Amino acid sequence: MVSLDEAIIARYDKKGKHFEILVDPKAVEMILEGKKIDIMQYLAIDLVFKDAKKGEKASEEALNEVFGTTDVAEIAIKIIKEGDFQLTTKQRKEMQERKRKAIVDYIAKSAMDPRTKLPHPRDRIERAIEEAGVHIDAFKPVEEQLKKVIDAIRPILPISIENVKIEVKIPAQYAGRAYGEIINMAKMLKEEWLADGSFKCVVEIPAGMQTQFYDKLNALTKGEVVTRLLR
DSSP, rough: OTTTTTEEEEEEEEEEEEEEOOOOOOEEEETTOOOOOHHHHHHGSSSOOOOOOOOTOHHHHHHHHHHHSSHHHHHHHHHHHHHHEEOOOHHHHHHHHHHHHHHHHHHHEEEEEEETBBBHHHHHHHHHHHHHHHHHHSOOOOOHHHHHHHHHHTTTTEEEEEEEEEEEEOOOOHHHHHHHHHHHHSSEEEEEOOTOOOOEEEEEEEEEGGGHHHHHHHEEEEEEEEEEOOO
């Protein structure tokens, strides 16, 4: 559970009644992003209040009238999704920074330079976002902000969100272990076990994951993997 010092007050008004919960701001962020969490682990106190600062608990009658239940977890989720809350400047900046990092991570993994067909380094993406002056909303899901961010940085950084196909050949002594890793990292389009025990396949991955993919396979095979980017 979050401490009282770190919790924020989330408020909800309906039918002339007022309700509050004391909740970890990280939980607010996760719920607004559509993630499923155990909200009870993020409440400072597992109660719904009429006035949290005064410690006045909301009555069961009021909860039933407005929410149709007295279940604290169900009510807390609704308050977060539909209510209001205020963050400190520090909390808001921390949320914006986490959201910015998630956006950069997505672009780095899923995008490439259409001229070279190679991924852009993270620091280059970060500089482009800063140069474009893109505002990152602390409360909107990453998916809802990606188009705006990509459109804003495209004049600065040539960028294309697309997948690439790679042909991979793994020597026999590494094939078994490497197969599981490939399945975890890529979409298998074609696979073939050769007579000498080696494994050959064609996979599809986000363009920005090429470096990570090659590094992993080189580490697993001690550099003996053979790859070919299919055009």
